[in-house]
Amino acid sequence: MSLTILGSGTLFPNHRRHAAAHYIDTGRAKILFDCGAGTLHGLSEHSIDWEGITHVAITHYHTDHVGELSALLFALKHGVLREEPLTLIGPPGFTVFIERLEAALGTHITDPGFELRIVELGPGETYLDSERAVQIRSFPTPHSEESVAYRFEGRGSSIGYTGDTGPSEELAAFLFSCRVLIAECTLTDPTDMKLHLSPASLARMAQRVQPELLVVTHVYPPADPDEAVARVAECGFDGRIVAGVDGLHIRLDEFLTVA
Numbered sequence: 080m081s082l083t084i085l086g087s088g089t090l091f092p093n094h095r096r097h098a099a100a101h102y103i104d105t106g107r108a109k110i111l112f113d114c115g116a117g118t119l120h121g122l123s124e125h126s127i128d129w130e131g132i133t134h135v136a137i138t139h140y141h142t143d144h145v146g147e148l149s150a151l152l153f154a155l156k157h158g159v160l161r162e163e164p165l166t167l168i169g170p171p172g173f174t175v176f177i178e179r180l181e182a183a184l185g186t187h188i189t190d191p192g193f194e195l196r197i198v199e200l201g202p203g204e205t206y207l208d209s210e211r212a213v214q215i216r217s218f219p220t221p222h223s224e225e226s227v228a229y230r231f232e233g234r235g236s237s238i239g240y241t242g243d244t245g246p247s248e249e250l251a252a253f254l255f256s257c258r259v260l261i262a263e264c265t266l267t268d269p270t271d272m273k274l275h276l277s278p279a280s281l282a283r284m285a286q287r288v289q290p291e292l293l294v295v296t297h298v299y300p301p302a303d304p305d306e307a308v309a310r311v312a313e314c315g316f317d318g319r320i321v322a323g324v325d326g327l328h329i330r331l332d333e334f335l336t337v338a
């Protein structure tokens with residue numbers, strides 16, 4: 080099983096750090112977590128089998144996380160001949176969101192030429208695909224009305240993804256002991272903002288979660304991912320930590336390999 084960071088960036092234009100997108104390949108399942116601006120080119124740039132994506136899971140409706148979902152569906156409709164179904168998973172309001180997207184952009188959204196399965200996952204609910212041995216659990220985050228984090232389980236490993244979130248003890252408990260934690264670090268300290276994480280609040284959360292590896296992503300300028308990693312370590316997280324940059328590839332075998 081492997082994880083590739085396709086979009087470690089933010090809403091700021093940056094050709095090296097596309098907006099949020101993270102790709103997990105278990106062999107039987109190919110899952111994209113979030114689909115922000117730049118995802119399509121990132122799939123090509125990092126040689127991902129985009130035609131074979133089986134699931135897309137969206138954390139919330141901010142454009143830096145969902146802006147290229149329609150472009151991906153458009154590419155799958157007109158760019159390839161596909162028979163495999165595609166499952167789209169999203170937070171509360173997802174069914175209506177998809178209907179509105181279709182009303183605005185056209186029928187490729189719900190009729191891309193193959194079976195589309197829309198799954199609206201309420202907070203605390205679990206999605207299970209036993210055929211592909213995939214389990215995804217969702218948990219609400221203090222960020223937007225509908226925002227959720229995901230915990231993915233497959234092939235004996237678990238990956239936690241915060242999406243966008245403010246500090247939350249409950250979220251830390253939900254993500255406890257996931258093998259890899261992909262976490263946002265939007266803010267710089269000191270801050271009173273409660274809708275995103277900063278190095279100090281991320282260090283607190285990661286110290287509770289105790290992942291085997293922490294991937295720091297969604298870092299806003301003027302800070303950069305390396306700087307954020309240094310701050311998170313200074314703030315007291317003593318585990319293994321790496322800067323989330325586009326193209327970062329992690330293999331989750333017996334050992335974690337980061338390339």
Ligand SMILES: [Zn+2]
Nearest residue numbers: 139141222243
């Ligand atoms: Zn957001």
Ligand SMILES: [Zn+2]
Nearest residue numbers: 141143144243
């Ligand atoms: Zn965001």
